Amino acid sequence: MKKIVLLIIFIILTTALLINYEDIFRNKDHIYNIKQYYHEKANIDVFFLGTSRIYYSMSPMEIWDKYGITSYNRGTPVQTLPVTYVFLKEIFRNHSPKLVIIDTTALNYLKRDTTYRTKVAISNLDDFLFKLYAVKYIYGFGSDFFNNLNTINTYHYRWKELNKYDFTYETYWKGKFSGAYINDSKWDKMHSIYKQKMYQNDNITSSQLDAETIKYTNMITQLAQDHNTNLLFIKPPNPTNDKELAMNKSFGDYLKQNKINFIDYNTIYNEINLDFNNDFKDNAHHLNLYGARKVMDHLMPYIIEHYNIPNRKNDPAYASWNEDYIKYARAINREEIRELTSFVEWKKQAFYDNYTVLLSANGDVLRKLPDTLKNDLKSFGLNKYNTDKANMRYAAIIDDNKVFFEEISNKSVTYKGRMKNIVNLLISSDGKATISVSGKPRSKNKYGLNFVIYDKVNREIVDSIWIDPNKPDIVRR
């Protein structure tokens, strides 16, 4: 009997481990920060739901800093209305939002194959019983039910690509926004600029709404009413077309009949001062940070006025949000500095809020430094770089805007030790330029001045560049 009891305990523990195992291995493509959502303790007043259009438009941390509104972005790529409905149901299990803002881009996806994205979105639901409901709701109880419920079969191959975000999460994105990606891909680059062609038509006609659209809109509306939550539909701006404009016009008319507000940003470009030359970031028509800020600066005053959303900036229950904003702002700066190609611009950002700047010379560059570069180094607080001698080695560390280490010599120059939040720091100049943080080589080690910026707060490398003394204004990576 004892052995049987032990067997049952073993099975229970194995099942618990399996659930955690699945949590780690599950594909979090475009959704990795989902773990943070399930650890968010405080009630959220505003939720964003919808597609990539909404998560490239709404940054909860920007909104928090400027308006004190607690919001969360539960947008996912190609989010369909059934998924939105399931997500909304899940939101009401843990939160009592005052307002839910839903992106209407899903109206475009009625005929599109959304299988992969839907699977990723559903498989990342946290609560097993709710996931059971969601899988049954989305896929039905078919032969593939088990595979949709348990993703080990599908995603165990990910052992080759696991990274820290499969095990942990960052608290400061509050859902998804441009920079909240695992990989350094083009989707990360929130400061990128991609010129778009603006399309306007003052004579928009109406189009027939799909029955599925009406069905899910009614279900979502009813669900929100049942929980005393307001709904607002928006269409974030994009280079649109007649078909989309007509669809949103009809949808807006339908919402109006049901006394639900709708803002189609494709009809008010001028009102928000949207610049099609500067406010988009990729060829998929997503807003960059500059464009997103314009939409937020229009939408937030609107919801404060119409839905009485409170400012919780001084609410002690949300004290951690201020700390999160500091981390967020550093991440934003990190993304911005990585985009810069002019050293004039780069050096302005390089000393953002007490970064640690590590500098090492590769080759015989010191006596070839142009005056502009010397002036830059001087402005950093450095003073030992001036020399006319050949083959001089040079390295420096600037920490908290103070020179922590600076040395020049005709022999090798090395600093080896540790600083706050930097273990195992090695910086040396011996013909080559070595900058190694926590045992990992980080410098580009190219001829010229090699810079590495380390952020002690977020504990990450912000940027690694080198400057060729012959072309000192160009940042090279």
Add this chain to the structure above:
Amino acid sequence: MLFNSIEFLVFFPIVILVYFLLPHRFRYIWLLIASYYFYMAWNPVFVLLMFASTFISYIGGIFIDKIPLNKVTSEVGGGRKAKNTRKYIAVITILFNITLLFFFKYFYFAVDNINLLLSALHIKLIQPQFNIILPLGISFYTMQIIAYIVDVYRGTNAEKNFIKYALFISFFPKLLAGPIERTTTFLPQLQEKKFFNYDNLKNGLLLMLYGYFLKMVIGDRAAILVNFVFDNYEAYMGLEIFIAVTIYSIQIYADFFGYTCIALGAAQTMGFTLIQNFNHPFFATSVGDYWRRWHRSLSMWLRDYIYFTLGGSRCSKLKKYRNILVTFFVSGSWHGANWTFIVWGMIHGISIVLADIFKPVFQKINTTFNINTQCFSYRLFQIIMAFLIINYSRLFFRAPDIETALIMTKQMFSLWNPWIFFDNSLYNMGLDRKDFWVLCFSIIILFVVSFMQERGVKIREQLSKQNLIFRWIIYWIAIFGILTFGIYGPEYDATQFIYFGF
């Protein structure tokens, strides 16, 4: 139903649970239902074929058994008649089953070869107007039926209970790829009452776990490399081909031994003992020794029903060699309807014959040069030599045709390219760096386990002596190791067990 499918992971616990909940008298009925369901999950139609074979052989066995052996031997006149009747029934029953096997397995092969002959004589070729699918497990259950009929003919009592007999043929753990069970070892187990035994359950599950490791982590990962190289063999030379063939040898072992472990483990959970099909074949010191360690149930079958029937070794040297070659010809043919399998079998047969012919020469060399044949290094030398012969024969076993095998042989011996071990060439053979090293590490585990077992260490017994926490951690490492590094799911194209195709 595959052992490495989600369906089986649901099917198996239900079978076990119901099996132990049912009264003893109903258990074998339940197992028969489960076994037929297991088979029908692959193809419901072919279950009729298995049923027909089972029914005919059951009737045949009963009729043979009805004529007592003492009647055959004691009464001179009637004895001859009875003897002949027994023989005719046995021959008819065996022929019926062999005909079915031949039709489903060798029909196309026969047609191809007849066409080859006809085309040489400028006669119009035969064009079959139908498609034949090889029913899974037919080679295995046909051999078992033949063994049963021969055993009954030789005096073993026939099974009177049809359901038990049908279960003897179709018992799901061994149905698709053996072990080829014997009348005298398995049928008596069906008469016993099997009580729930925790240790049997635990040890059975552990054996299954090891089987899954072999199949999913080693076998199917090795298959990626092997398939890639064999599909693109023109691009590979020298040691690359040698490595691919060696990995194939490991693949087929991991695949078949893995299947066998799962089969034996599944049977053990219910209290049944199946024939131990493998005994660390890569530690064989000769080709003959290899066949005492590899697919033992087939080797024993071939020995008892082919080799001994032909006269075995109690005859002239020439006849003995003929008997060996015929046995290995049958062995090769049994593995598949292709000349490559026959060549593979004949390489083994010829190796054994040559080893016997040159035995005095080797002994003379050993005596002349005072070679110590009892030390580790000599044994290692023997193991390596046996492995090289067996490994080379696998090239024919895997190649799609003789011509490809010969081209690959030529390419293997035409370039000495040891730099492939240093210039990342190994990662251009179908597996990336990470997968390649997982495969290497897994093979090391297989080797260490085999080595320990060869030295007499009973690993499961040793493990059971450890503290609970340690044991559980080992189990979890095994379970999650297989889940992580196993080849399954839509991202991988997991292969079917190789021996299902034979």
